[in-house]
Amino acid sequence: MIRYALRCDADHPFEAWFGSSGDYDDQAARGLVECPFCGSHGVAKQIMAPAVAGTRRSAPAMDMAKVQTMMMEAAREVRSHVEANFDYVGDTFAREARAIHEGSAEKREIYGEATPAEVKALKADGVPCAALPPAPVDPAKAH
Known part of the structure; x- marks a missing residue:
C-alpha cells in the first residue's frame, strides 16, 4: 500500500491510499481519482517525504x-x-x-x-x- 498527498485543480489537498504507484497511475489515467471535496478529476500528486524505515527494525508486513x-x-x-x-x-x-x-x-x-x-x-x-x-x-x- 502507498499513500499519496494529492491536490485537485481547485486547490483542495487530500490523501489517498493505493495498492501501488502503478495503481494510482492507472486509476488517474481512467479518471477514477476524484477530489472528495468538489468531485474534480483534475488531481495531481504532491511532493512528500518518503516514510523510510530505520535500520533497527523493519516495519511489520501488512496483513x-x-x-x-x-x-x-x-x-x-x-x-x-x-x-x-x-x-x-x-x-x-x-x-x-x-x-x-x-x-x-x-x-x-x-x-x-x-x-x-x-x-x-x-x-x-x-x-x-x-x-x-x-x-x-x-x-x-x-x-
Whole structure:
C-alpha cells in the first residue's frame, strides 16, 4: 500500500491510499481519482517525504486480510450511521438534495438513490453529495 498527498485543480489537498504507484497511475489515467471535496478529476500528486524505515527494525508486513476486514467494518459503520440518522428519500435524492441546497426545503440529512448523471449535475452545481458505502455482504450468504 502507498499513500499519496494529492491536490485537485481547485486547490483542495487530500490523501489517498493505493495498492501501488502503478495503481494510482492507472486509476488517474481512467479518471477514477476524484477530489472528495468538489468531485474534480483534475488531481495531481504532491511532493512528500518518503516514510523510510530505520535500520533497527523493519516495519511489520501488512496483513491484507486484516486491512480488508477493518475497511469493511468501517464501511458497515458508516452505512449503519446514515441509515439510523438520515432521512431515506429513495429515488428523489437528487431533487431533494438540490432543494435543500437552494433553501427551498427543510435542511436535513438525507440519503437515497441517484443516477450517475444526476450526481454529476449535483456536483457541477456545488451541491454536496457522496456515495454511501454499499451494504456489506453477509458472510453466511457470500458462498
